[in-house]
Amino acid sequence: xxxxxxxxxxxxxxxxxxxxxxxxxxxxxxxxxxxxxxxxxxxxxxxxxxxxxxxxxxxxxxxxxxxxxxxxxxxxxxxxxxxxxxxxxxxxxxxxxxxxxxxxxxxxxxxxxxxxxxxxxxxxxxxxxxxxxxxxxxxxxxxxxxxxxxxxxxxxxxxxxxxxxxxxxxxxxxxxxxxxxxxxxxxxxxxxxxxxxxxxxxxxxxxxxxxxxxxxxxxxxxxxxxxxxxxxxxxxxxxxxxxxxxxxxxxxxxxxxxxxxxxxxxxxxxxxxxxxxxxxxxxxxxxxxxxxxxxxxxxxxxxxxxxxxxxxxxxxxxxxxxxxxxxxxxxxxxxxxxxxxxxxxxxxxxxxxxxxxxxxxxxxxxxxxxxxxxxxxxxxxxxxxxxxxxxxxxxx
Amino acid sequence: xxxxxxxxxxxxxxxxxxxxxxxxxxxxxxxxxxxxxxxxxxxxxxxxxxxxxxxxxxxxxxxxxxxxxxxxxxxxxxxxxxxxxxxxxxxxxxxxxxxxxxxxxxxxxxxxxxxxxxxxxxxxxxxxxxxxxxxxxxxxxxxxxxxxxxxxxxxxxxxxxxxxxxxxxxxxxxxxxxxxxxxxxxxxxxxxxxxxxxxxxxxxxxxxxxxxxxxxxxxxxxxxxxxxxxxxxxxxxxxxxxxxxxxxxxxxxxxxxxxxxxxxxxxxxxxxxxxxxxxxxxxxxxxxxxxxxxxxxxxxxxxxxxxxxxxxxxxxxxxxxxxxxxxxxxxxxxxxxxxxxxxxxxxxxxxxxxxxxxxxxxxxxxxxxx
Numbered sequence: 001x002x003x004x005x006x007x008x009x010x011x012x013x014x015x016x017x018x019x020x021x022x023x024x025x026x027x028x029x030x031x032x033x034x035x036x037x038x039x040x041x042x043x044x045x046x047x048x049x050x051x052x053x054x055x056x057x058x059x060x061x062x063x064x065x066x067x068x069x070x071x072x073x074x075x076x077x078x079x080x081x082x083x084x085x086x087x088x089x090x091x092x093x094x095x096x097x098x099x100x101x102x103x104x105x106x107x108x109x110x111x112x113x114x115x116x117x118x119x120x121x122x123x124x125x126x127x128x129x130x131x132x133x134x135x136x137x138x139x140x141x142x143x144x145x146x147x148x149x150x151x152x153x154x155x156x157x158x159x160x161x162x163x164x165x166x167x168x169x170x171x172x173x174x175x176x177x178x179x180x181x182x183x184x185x186x187x188x189x190x191x192x193x194x195x196x197x198x199x200x201x202x203x204x205x206x207x208x209x210x211x212x213x214x215x216x217x218x219x220x221x222x223x224x225x226x227x228x229x230x231x232x233x234x235x236x237x238x239x240x241x242x243x244x245x246x247x248x249x250x251x252x253x254x255x256x257x258x259x260x261x262x263x264x265x266x267x268x269x270x271x272x273x274x275x276x277x278x279x280x281x282x283x284x285x286x287x288x289x290x291x292x293x294x295x296x297x298x299x300x301x302x303x304x305x306x307x308x309x310x311x312x313x314x315x316x317x318x319x320x321x322x323x324x325x326x327x328x329x330x331x332x333x334x335x336x337x338x339x340x341x342x343x344x345x346x347x348x349x350x351x352x353x354x355x356x357x358x359x360x361x362x363x364x365x366x367x368x369x370x371x372x373x374x375x376x377x378x379x380x381x382x383x384x385x386x387x388x389x390x391x392x393x394x395x396x
Numbered sequence: 397x398x399x400x401x402x403x404x405x406x407x408x409x410x411x412x413x414x415x416x417x418x419x420x421x422x423x424x425x426x427x428x429x430x431x432x433x434x435x436x437x438x439x440x441x442x443x444x445x446x447x448x449x450x451x452x453x454x455x456x457x458x459x460x461x462x463x464x465x466x467x468x469x470x471x472x473x474x475x476x477x478x479x480x481x482x483x484x485x486x487x488x489x490x491x492x493x494x495x496x497x498x499x500x501x502x503x504x505x506x507x508x509x510x511x512x513x514x515x516x517x518x519x520x521x522x523x524x525x526x527x528x529x530x531x532x533x534x535x536x537x538x539x540x541x542x543x544x545x546x547x548x549x550x551x552x553x554x555x556x557x558x559x560x561x562x563x564x565x566x567x568x569x570x571x572x573x574x575x576x577x578x579x580x581x582x583x584x585x586x587x588x589x590x591x592x593x594x595x596x597x598x599x600x601x602x603x604x605x606x607x608x609x610x611x612x613x614x615x616x617x618x619x620x621x622x623x624x625x626x627x628x629x630x631x632x633x634x635x636x637x638x639x640x641x642x643x644x645x646x647x648x649x650x651x652x653x654x655x656x657x658x659x660x661x662x663x664x665x666x667x668x669x670x671x672x673x674x675x676x677x678x679x680x681x682x683x684x685x686x687x688x689x690x691x692x693x694x695x696x697x698x699x700x701x702x703x704x705x706x707x708x709x710x711x712x713x714x715x716x717x718x719x720x721x722x723x724x725x726x727x728x729x730x731x732x733x734x735x736x737x738x739x740x741x742x743x744x745x746x747x748x749x750x751x752x753x754x755x756x757x758x759x760x761x762x763x764x765x766x
Contacts, residue, residue, distance in 0.1 A: 047621055122436050124439075128447070138742060139739045143715055362617060373606060377604040
């Protein structure tokens, strides 16, 4: 009670005492912020309701079941112009996922190779890779996407297609590839491949346990390669080659057989993977440089060969530095794939834009975009965080 | 007879000899860098072959076999690039649809940028104190010059275009996103839960979606959110969205810097009796921003490159002007020339930003070691 009395000094009004208390002050600030946000939201909501009523728009997601009257030429699932808006959005989502997945794989490969080569002691090589990295990194990706698309559209017409070994044809309508036709017996090949993957996982686990106990190493990579590639190949041969290739044949105006990859997809894929690959190469380079020289020297002193030093000592430690920024590059690539709209590749944003124009359901379509991209981001970062935890440094 | 002293070793110092040819000079450098092993030699040969393929082809295309004069693409007869359009179109590429007799205002704004930036970017600039006041006033001066008003002919913002539009959006975004990013980063680390939640929500939502959807929001959703008689200038909408996007990334970069500051610094600031803002502005932020320089500049570069996205909502920046030219019958099919030309502008701007950031890092790093 004494403290209370001393706080109530004459000449110190109550509000000033309250203001000097950090917690009360924080509370007041927050109340003010809540009030401001609430007013802002109320303003927007009331405007939105008024605007929608005046425009005579019904809000809600019922429009997803209406018929879409447009065509989509790039699709992974069945779709015609009589399908619904909802299905069109799924087609767009799958296209986004397709180009993002292809881009992530290619960008990772390009990035790791370029990152390692840039550290090469070879002056010419490292400068050449450096030029690639600096040029692609410093030019807008949208410009690169449009550039590649224009280059691909500049390929010869269908009649004068560039043929690669009489099976692959390049022309201004894209790339015509042989289509595999799976015959009976192919399921055995698939089963063998699956068995190979499972067996490799077990071999890898067994080998790690054995190495921890005895220090002996087992050639996991080569045995895995044999199991995953060799075993299905063997089954393929035994089953009598159950895949027939539908090889495209040039006809008068087009091709018969095979399947076509659109120039939009190829342009987007090349642009996204070279652009992101340049960023990844810088991340890989920084990661490798972050491993202290002592580690390489210690590995050398233990008698490891340079290749072993790289793969067993440097790369595993560099990965810890590489993974977090690599995740954000993957997310950037996925988000940049939305620039597809500039060249007419029908991804989620592009198809959403068409639906938005046809149905006028702007709020709903934009809401779907945001939810989908946020969940793609969340899924990717969850997976990468899981991987990051697995390889994180275990400290005592 | 004097006994000759017997030396097991050399009596006098031998003169210094030059290093063997194989380890010094050009030959030594070549051996060490290009031909140290058979693999290295193979790489060198491959690289040389690639250079031999690429460099002469590009030089022929861009310069030796190029045409530079003519009124349309039919004037270009040689096998290389056709640069005839540059003379005719350079005005559009730089200024968009800005009134041709007023473009001196854009030029002046760009020239004034030099004294505005110099005291911020470099040390030892004369009159740095006075110039800093000018830097502070520059955004107002530039806006006045570009938009017009008192005494100057008013130019509506929809006439902005070309590289000038990229520069306007880019610079406005850069100037605004740094302070907003700092506030968001501080908010994310705030002890007040409501403020923290709001900042985290803003940062994560904005970072989770592509910029293009935000631009669509500004174009399509904003009119729904606002009272019917209120319209916002499209240039301002774009600047707001680009700034919001960049400041979310900026906030994460700066948060990284804030986290790297040891706890002792925060506690020491408190022990000195500094208030929250005093300790942030005087103690924490100067250190945190110094660490975050590479990330901050990278965000700036990303923002500047992202200004090309305005073409998707129908503004004509340099890329939009290029697209328009490429589909013009007079210049049809000159896409490579147009895009290479545009890429050059961005490369110069972004590459110099990244070089400057490396320079700045080195400068601040040596200060720390003194």
